[in-house]
Amino acid sequence: MLAPPVTGAPWAPNMPLPGSSKENSREFRRSRRHRTALCLLGGAVASHRLCSQRAAVRTRRRIRELAAVRTDEATSRFVTWMDSSSIKRSAKLEILPDKEGRCVVCTQRFDRGELLVQLPAAAAISVEMSPEAPLTPELKALEPWWRKHPRSSIRLAAKLVFQREQFGPYIDMLYPLEQIYAPWRWKEQDLQFLPQSLVLKAQARKEALEAAYQDLEQEGLSDAIPEDLFLRAHHAVASRAFAGEGEVPSSRAAALAVGGLSIFAAGSAAALGVTSVDFAAMAGAALMAASGAVVVTSQSPQVLSLLPMIDQVNHRSGAPPDLQFDPTNGLWQLRATRAYEPGEEIVFSYGDKDSDALLLQHGFVEEDNGADQLRLMVPEAGSFGLSAEVKSELAEAGIEELCFDGSLEKLPVSKRSLTEVVEATLRCAAGDCRRSEDAKVAQEVSSPGIGRVLLCWRGERRKLLKAAATQWQAGVEVTKHPNVGERL
Numbered sequence: 001m002l003a004p005p006v007t008g009a010p011w012a013p014n015m016p017l018p019g020s021s022k023e024n025s026r027e028f029r030r031s032r033r034h035r036t037a038l039c040l041l042g043g044a045v046a047s048h049r050l051c052s053q054r055a056a057v058r059t060r061r062r063i064r065e066l067a068a069v070r071t072d073e074a075t076s077r078f079v080t081w082m083d084s085s086s087i088k089r090s091a092k093l094e095i096l097p098d099k100e101g102r103c104v105v106c107t108q109r110f111d112r113g114e115l116l117v118q119l120p121a122a123a124a125i126s127v128e129m130s131p132e133a134p135l136t137p138e139l140k141a142l143e144p145w146w147r148k149h150p151r152s153s154i155r156l157a158a159k160l161v162f163q164r165e166q167f168g169p170y171i172d173m174l175y176p177l178e179q180i181y182a183p184w185r186w187k188e189q190d191l192q193f194l195p196q197s198l199v200l201k202a203q204a205r206k207e208a209l210e211a212a213y214q215d216l217e218q219e220g221l222s223d224a225i226p227e228d229l230f231l232r233a234h235h236a237v238a239s240r241a242f243a244g245e246g247e248v249p250s251s252r253a254a255a256l257a258v259g260g261l262s263i264f265a266a267g268s269a270a271a272l273g274v275t276s277v278d279f280a281a282m283a284g285a286a287l288m289a290a291s292g293a294v295v296v297t298s299q300s301p302q303v304l305s306l307l308p309m310i311d312q313v314n315h316r317s318g319a320p321p322d323l324q325f326d327p328t329n330g331l332w333q334l335r336a337t338r339a340y341e342p343g344e345e346i347v348f349s350y351g352d353k354d355s356d357a358l359l360l361q362h363g364f365v366e367e368d369n370g371a372d373q374l375r376l377m378v379p380e381a382g383s384f385g386l387s388a389e390v391k392s393e394l395a396e397a398g399i400e401e402l403c404f405d406g407s408l409e410k411l412p413v414s415k416r417s418l419t420e421v422v423e424a425t426l427r428c429a430a431g432d433c434r435r436s437e438d439a440k441v442a443q444e445v446s447s448p449g450i451g452r453v454l455l456c457w458r459g460e461r462r463k464l465l466k467a468a469a470t471q472w473q474a475g476v477e478v479t480k481h482p483n484v485g486e487r488l
């Protein structure tokens with residue numbers, strides 16, 4: 001059975017985070033630095049062991065204090081809702097405010113393999129990914145719209161909002177619209193600072209969502225599914241849903257029948273250069289199965305799921321989540337992929353995503369991202385010194401963009417052409433990303449949040465351009481163009 005609606009205070013959307021969250025996270029970082037400093041000092045007079053014991057005690061006390069201050073109302077309601085939905089989290093975990101959202105922090109040591117979260121399949125919020133999948137009875141009111149919109153990311157967003165009586169406390173934990181920095185939310189004036197390839201993807205997503213919502217309005221469903229909630233829900237699906245195999249639980253059939261499972265963050269859509277989460281999910285599942293990481297044995301349909309609590313965990317490049325589905329008991333289980341010390345944030349990798357993919361799908365950029373690679377559109381003929389002749393040679397070879405990941409030499413073009421096209425492409429990209437223009441960019445964008453993300457993306461981009469220029473000039477014998485690398 002799906003969890004019954006939580007009774008008590010009526011649910012109101014858009015519960016704001018307490019204004020003090022920034023202060024709190026600053027305080028938390030300060031306390032961490034303070035701890036480190038104390039630990040270093042202590043090391044001069046006491047054994048390292050004693051120092052770490054004291055630090056651990058201080059950490060625990062500090063975490064308790066901070067948790068008491070920071071447990072905002074929305075989080076409290078979410079925790080109560082999780083309890084009523086039989087979602088179990090380790091007592092050693094806290095959900096705490098972090099920058100503009102929240103993060104999951106451990107209050108006591110975790111050993112590798114220890115259970116972090118356990119979620120019954122019936123508590124997952126899922127839709128079948130097949131366009132022809134029958135509607136569950138609870139969603140019958142959406143029928144004509146549902147048939148017209150086969151994309152499961154859009155369907156799942158609509159379902160989440162339509163059933164908000166049931167999922168209200170979960171929805172309250174999602175980012176408000178003004179804190180979603182994925183470029184499909186940006187104004188035209190902000191998009192000018194991104195390369196065309198990203199702009200096109202962002203616009204395609206925006207248009208798809210606008211079209212889906214227009215149809216909801218035409219079907220008279222705008223009260224049942226208000227627009228701001230629909231957009232927030234869609235961002236949540238795009239940035240935190242998981243694809244796997246199973247059946248969508250309804251009030252009549254709650255059990256998941258799963259023989260094998262493949263999961264991955266549906267957000268790979270951007271990495272694959274598509275705007276449909278559905279396609280990315282299929283591709284992701286196939287890739288994982290092919291790599292032997294997961295054995296897909298069941299004939300069950302593909303489902304796209306939001307997994308409350310598991311999706312409170314933030315991204316850091318590295319190990320993917322150790323998320324398993326136990327078909328016998330119908331339970332999702334998230335386990336620690338390594339040991340965690342008290343005070344550490346629990347994180348996992350949403351996938352090997354470069355800066356562009358993270359920005360497009362999630363609206364953030366990670367510093368020194370190990371998965372970063374550089375994909376650049378080949379400039380127009382005649383621009384940046386790229387001759388029409390070379391451009392047409394590339395066009396014949398079907399090359400529209402370059403990927404700087406060491407595979408440049410495999411391009412089926414002559415070395416002379418390669419030289420010209422690489423130089424032109426790097427110059428073109430460097431021109432878009434000059435450090436000297438950062439101040440102007442920050443001033444012109446429409447919100448400080450977007451400005452922050454954009455400057456972070458530009459900084460990472462410059463690092464990549466520099467690395468690409470160096471790697472390429474060292475790897476291929478060319479006549480160096482005087483401008484390449486200069487404006488990075």
Ligand SMILES: C[S@@+](CC[C@H](N)C(=O)[O-])C[C@H]1O[C@@H](n2cnc3c(N)ncnc32)[C@H](O)[C@@H]1O
Pocket residue numbers: 100101102103173174175239240311312313314315316361362363364365366
């Ligand atoms: C699965 S949710 C994680 C929980 C989220 N922080 C929250 O408060 O609900 C994914 C979203 O969290 C944020 N996020 C996750 N990892 C991040 C990171 N390393 N840096 C900045 N934002 C991050 C992004 O907005 C992303 O779309």
